[in-house]
Amino acid sequence: MDTMEISLDGYTDLPPGKIANVVTYLEMTAPAPAMPGPERPDLALRRVADPDVAWFRALIRKVGEEWLWFSPLVMPERQLRAILSDPLMETHVLERGGAEVGITQLDRRVPGAVEIAFFGVAGSEIGTGAARWLMNRTLGMAFASGIRRVWVHTCTFDHPSAVPFYLRAGFVPYKLAIEVTDDPRLAGAVPETAGRHVALIRPGGG
Numbered sequence: 296m297d298t299m300e301i302s303l304d305g306y307t308d309l310p311p312g313k314i315a316n317v318v319t320y321l322e323m324t325a326p327a328p329a330m331p332g333p334e335r336p337d338l339a340l341r342r343v344a345d346p347d348v349a350w351f352r353a354l355i356r357k358v359g360e361e362w363l364w365f366s367p368l369v370m371p372e373r374q375l376r377a378i379l380s381d382p383l384m385e386t387h388v389l390e391r392g393g394a395e396v397g398i399t400q401l402d403r404r405v406p407g408a409v410e411i412a413f414f415g416v417a418g419s420e421i422g423t424g425a426a427r428w429l430m431n432r433t434l435g436m437a438f439a440s441g442i443r444r445v446w447v448h449t450c451t452f453d454h455p456s457a458v459p460f461y462l463r464a465g466f467v468p469y470k471l472a473i474e475v476t477d478d479p480r481l482a483g484a485v486p487e488t489a490g491r492h493v494a495l496i497r498p499g500g501g
Contacts, residue, residue, distance in 0.1 A: 360485050414447065
């Protein structure tokens, strides 16, 4: 990505083809009470050891394409393969009736802390309580083995309820950042119809 100067106050123009979002970092330093919700015998969580790159990218598309989850899609395959095969990266898939409808991924590569690297459910599960069910189990796994800190980040490209959801789960925000990237829709990493809440501006105005 080209280097550009970002003003800390006021507006900063972006070149066509670039997109920007505000990133919120949140953390939890002790387990919080589980979010209330009904039992969900229709849901199951399955760990996928050493995930296949194509399978992982397909799941990322299913869960996050509308919210412009694109980093695993543009990452070189060898680099992504190394991350997924690391034993300190845990990839879990949420299933309902045998269908894959969500993902939670725990990054344990920093001693004493766990990052929830990816977390989300497919559009069919939004509003059903599946995300609460998944978060309760994610935090249970994350805080195992004496972990002192669990953290996650979300951004303004994500579902508008993401920050309130993390707050209800017990996370506390501690940092904001601005992320500027190339628009993945212009490179074909995701369809141009993805991220309808983010304006697509082509270089040259075409």
